[in-house]
Amino acid sequence: MSKASCNQDWEAVIGLEVHNQLATDSKLFCGCSVAYGSEPNHHTCPVCLALPGSLPVLNRRAVENAIRAALATHCTVNERSVFARKNYFYPDLPKGYQISQFEEPLATGGWVEIPTDGESGEGEARRIRLTRIHMEEDAGKSIHDAADVTRVDLNRTGVPLIEIVSEPDLRSPEEAGAYLRALREILRYVEVSDADLEKGQFRCDANVSVRRRGESELGTRTELKNLNSFRFVEDAVRAEIERQIEVIEEGGEIRQATLRYDPDRGRIHVMRLKEDAHDYRYFPDPDLIPLAIEAEAVRAARESLPELPEDKRARFQSEYGLSAYDAGQLTASRGLADFFEAAARAHGAPKSVANWVQRDVLAALKEREVELEATAITPEALSMLVKMVDDGRVTARNARPLVAVLVETGGDPEALVQERGLEAVSDTGLLESVADEVIAANPKAVDGFRGGDPKVLNFLMGQVMKKTQGKADPGQVRELLARKLGG
Numbered sequence: 378m379s380k381a382s383c384n385q386d387w388e389a390v391i392g393l394e395v396h397n398q399l400a401t402d403s404k405l406f407c408g409c410s411v412a413y414g415s416e417p418n419h420h421t422c423p424v425c426l427a428l429p430g431s432l433p434v435l436n437r438r439a440v441e442n443a444i445r446a447a448l449a450t451h452c453t454v455n456e457r458s459v460f461a462r463k464n465y466f467y468p469d470l471p472k473g474y475q476i477s478q479f480e481e482p483l484a485t486g487g488w489v490e491i492p493t494d495g496e497s498g499e500g501e502a503r504r505i506r507l508t509r510i511h512m513e514e515d516a517g518k519s520i521h522d523a524a525d526v527t528r529v530d531l532n533r534t535g536v537p538l539i540e541i542v543s544e545p546d547l548r549s550p551e552e553a554g555a556y557l558r559a560l561r562e563i564l565r566y567v568e569v570s571d572a573d574l575e576k577g578q579f580r581c582d583a584n585v586s587v588r589r590r591g592e593s594e595l596g597t598r599t600e601l602k603n604l605n606s607f608r609f610v611e612d613a614v615r616a617e618i619e620r621q622i623e624v625i626e627e628g629g630e631i632r633q634a635t636l637r638y639d640p641d642r643g644r645i646h647v648m649r650l651k652e653d654a655h656d657y658r659y660f661p662d663p664d665l666i667p668l669a670i671e672a673e674a675v676r677a678a679r680e681s682l683p684e685l686p687e688d689k690r691a692r693f694q695s696e697y698g699l700s701a702y703d704a705g706q707l708t709a710s711r712g713l714a715d716f717f718e719a720a721a722r723a724h725g726a727p728k729s730v731a732n733w734v735q736r737d738v739l740a741a742l743k744e745r746e747v748e749l750e751a752t753a754i755t756p757e758a759l760s761m762l763v764k765m766v767d768d769g770r771v772t773a774r775n776a777r778p779l780v781a782v783l784v785e786t787g788g789d790p791e792a793l794v795q796e797r798g799l800e801a802v803s804d805t806g807l808l809e810s811v812a813d814e815v816i817a818a819n820p821k822a823v824d825g826f827r828g829g830d831p832k833v834l835n836f837l838m839g840q841v842m843k844k845t846q847g848k849a850d851p852g853q854v855r856e857l858l859a860r861k862l863g864g
């Protein structure tokens with residue numbers, strides 16, 4: 378945590394507005410493709426180019442996804458919502474207005490749970506309230522090239538978004554990051570969005586103000602625009618909190634403004650002094666009738682939702698006896714949670730499988746910077762490998778590198794262990810003779826042990842493990858040596 382954000386005198390108040398692209402094939406009001414990375418201006422038509430006489434037709438799938446997102450965040454889906462025109466002039470906005478929702482949004486209320494580091498340990502949850510979720514269309518993209526020419530690409534114009542507005546419940550840059558991660562996880566769980574940050578499908582504006590601790594009134598807020606990575610959000614919010622505290626402590630005043638964060642220099646720039654909402658001259662779009670959502674549609678959507686991350690976390694704790702922290706890690710994505718569950722069921726001892734997933738599988742994924750779904754490892758293979766370890770057929774030390782092999786190329790753990798000659802030495806006769814050899818070759822160490830230095834046993838164990846290429850069970854070796862040395 379930064380100096381300023383955990384300052385004794387000051388408290389930060391942060392609210393986030395997330396723009397999230399809904400997973401659809403076509404745009405919000407026309408049939409154009411939303412495919413990413415196409416030639417500029419190839420996915421356009423009279424509607425999204427705003428040619429005279431063209432009329433918008435609402436995309437049903439986008440509405441269904443928006444409803445799912447609202448339900449997954451515990452919002453109330455309103456029976457009636459209204460599309461409104463948000464008027465402003467910008468080169469990448471061909472209509473001269475953006476179709477959004479203003480006075481009557483799709484959904485209101487709701488919350489997202491974030492983990493906190495409470496005193497009783499990790500994994501406690503805190504609810505961040507949502508103000509609203511509304512639907513809107515995206516604008517186009519201005520591309521500033523090296524020759525100082527600005528070009529406009531309208532492929533993105535009309536792509537369906539939801540804007541998710543939180544209450545100013547966040548108190549630190551870290552909480553802002555945790556909120557965004559939790560929200561993204563939920564949207565991906567319920568499959569309403571890929572929320573791919575690199576493709577700009579999950580972008581965030583942050584409203585930041587500070588106040589002296591103990592005060593209940595909100596300070597003047599500024600808005601940081603278009604933050605497109607979790608780290609930028611945290612860095613930008615931290616920088617802005619520090620800037621505001623400095624301004625006030627030096628006797629200055631915070632002015633309401635729209636800001637841009639320069640991640641390269643870690644600096645905040647003022648884009649413009651803030652317009653108020655009425656500057657946009659919102660009014661209901663006369664081309665679109667109010668959106669009526671029947672209770673039946675909401676009920677059907679609710680029934681079709683998968684288990685939410687927070688419910689899965691609670692269930693993993695009660696059903697598998699995992700700690701809140703472990704359950705949190707294992708539900709970080711739906712794919713990972715499903716993988717763990719399948720492996721745990723195949724194996725029968727969830728706690729044991731959880732350790733292997735958290736330690737070895739996650740490490741292998743991190744090292745390769747891949748998602749679990751893109752790798753060759755199956756839950757069955759992992760459960761077989763862990764079983765072999767539990768049965769003493771291969772030592773944990775020799776099994777661990779095989780997890781990376783399974784991630785990389787897949788395969789049958791049984792065959793991998795055999796091919797590599799990693800079967801554990803369980804032959805007591807063989808172990809006895811190796812132990813005898815080691816004892817005979819290290820008279821000094823043996824004297825040390827008998828002289829009362831217990832650490833020597835570890836050295837002798839190491840020698841036996843070395844001679845058996847790590848294939849002996851350490852517990853068994855320790856017992857054997859202790860017995861032979863009369864300890």
Ligand SMILES: [Zn+2]
Binds near residue numbers: 404409422423424535
């Ligand atoms: Zn179009």
